[in-house]
Structures are given as C-alpha cells and as structure tokens.
C-alpha cells in the first residue's frame with residue numbers, strides 16, 4: 001500500500017519527536033508516507049505529583065493523540081526514563097519494532113545529544129537499522145521486504161553537542177508551512193506543557209521549540225526549519241532521500 005514509503009521516528013520520550021522532527025514527519029505524511037512514531041519510554045519521570053503508572057498512561061495517550069493528527073501510529077517500548085540501555089533485552093524490542101514497521105527512513109536522536117536516554121536510543125536505532133532484516137536476529141516476522149533504511153540524526157535541544165559545538169547538519173528541512181500543525185502536535189502533550197508552566201512560570205514548552213526551529217531557519221534562509229545529519233557509514237544508503245523528496249519543491253534549504 002505504501003510502496004516502501006514508511007518513516008519511523010524512533011526517539012526516547014513522548015514529545016521528543018514533536019520537538020525535533022514533527023515538521024518533517026508532517027511533510028512526509030503529505031507526500032503519502034506511512035508515519036510511525038516510537039518512544040523507548042512512556043515518560044514515567046515527567047511529573048512532580050503523579051505516580052509512574054498514572055503519568056505513563058497519560059503520556060502514552062498524549063503521544064497517541066499527537067500522532068493521530070498526521071494519521072501516524074504510536075509505539076511505546078515501555079522502557080523507563082533515565083534507564084534506557086543499549087542492552088540485549090532492549091535491542092530485542094527494537095528489532096521487533098523495526099521488523100513490524102520495515103522503515104525506509106529512520107529519524108532518531110544525535111549520538112552526541114546532552115541526554116543519555118537519547119544517546120542510547122541513537123545507538124539502538126543505528127544497530128537496528130543495520131541488522132533488523134537479518135532472518136535470525138528476531139522471531140518477529142518482517143511485514144515487508146526489509147532493508148537498511150536511510151538513517152538521519154535529529155537536532156538536539158540547544159543545537160549543540162556535548163562539547164558545546166554546533167551540530168554538523170547535513171540537511172535543513174523548511175517547515176514554515178508546517179509550524180502550526182507541529183505546534184498543535186506538541187500541545188497534545190498537556191502534562192508536559194502544564195508541568196513546565198508550573199515549574200518555570202512561563203509557557204516555555206512551545207516557545208522554546210519554536211525558537212529552535214527559527215534558529216535552524218536562520219541558518220538556511222527559511223522562517224522555520226529542522227536540522228538533520230545523515231548517517232553515511234558502510235552499508236547504509238548514501239543517497240540523500242530527504243533532499244531528493246523535498247528539493248523539487250525547494251522545501252529543503254542549505255546552510256548559508
């Protein structure tokens with residue numbers, strides 16, 4: 001049905017995809033791509049007052065609601081906040097997810113992100129991208145003919161690596177036309193919006209996401225953009241599919 005047009009955003013926590021790559025997911029959805037958003041955890045530490053079970057249920061529903069705005073499917077691997085590990089048990093869950101989705105594009109965190117759950121997810125996504133299609137790696141059947149997908153690392157919050165240097169973006173996707181819907185998706189995460197408002201006293205949740213996209217935009221002459229870095233290691237597709245998909249409409253822009 002989707003003829004190989006399947007994108008998986010595999011991130012650590014509910015709301016990470018909405019902050020880092022939802023504009024690009026919206027554009028792919030508009031081009032007829034099947035969109036999947038997966039989180040390693042249900043966000044069980046994102047609260048000051050609820051139990052882990054209560055907040056996890058709430059956040060999974062919020063993530064499902066956000067995904068539904070672009071007809072995407074939400075998956076949760078039920079790992080725990082602050083405890084995501086590159087381990088055999090987690091890899092098995094990730095291999096199953098990848099074989100169920102058979103993505104041809106994967107978006108994940110930067111391996112130099114500030115948050116260790118994000119770093120571990122980047123490693124898990126990289127491992128699964130490479131080997132999930134091997135027959136003996138998992139008992140979960142592959143839904144489609146599987147192969148190594150195009151792998152892109154997303155921006156990090158703040159746009160820098162752990163040494164304070166700007167990330168070396170290989171792609172900027174112009175998302176000016178998608179900002180309203182991206183913001184609506186982020187606002188589905190009501191528990192986090194409210195928590196941050198209570199904690200910091202200002203509506204930083206949406207404004208910081210918008211400021212980051214504006215900053216990426218200034219780097220490529222767009223009003224708003226999302227930045228990515230393509231993984232080009234041996235065995236991965238080396239053609240830049242994001243540029244190919246969006247170039248025709250001049251919706252990808254280049255560093256100035």
Ligand SMILES: [Zn+2]
Pocket residue numbers: 012013016115118
């Ligand atoms: Zn996160």
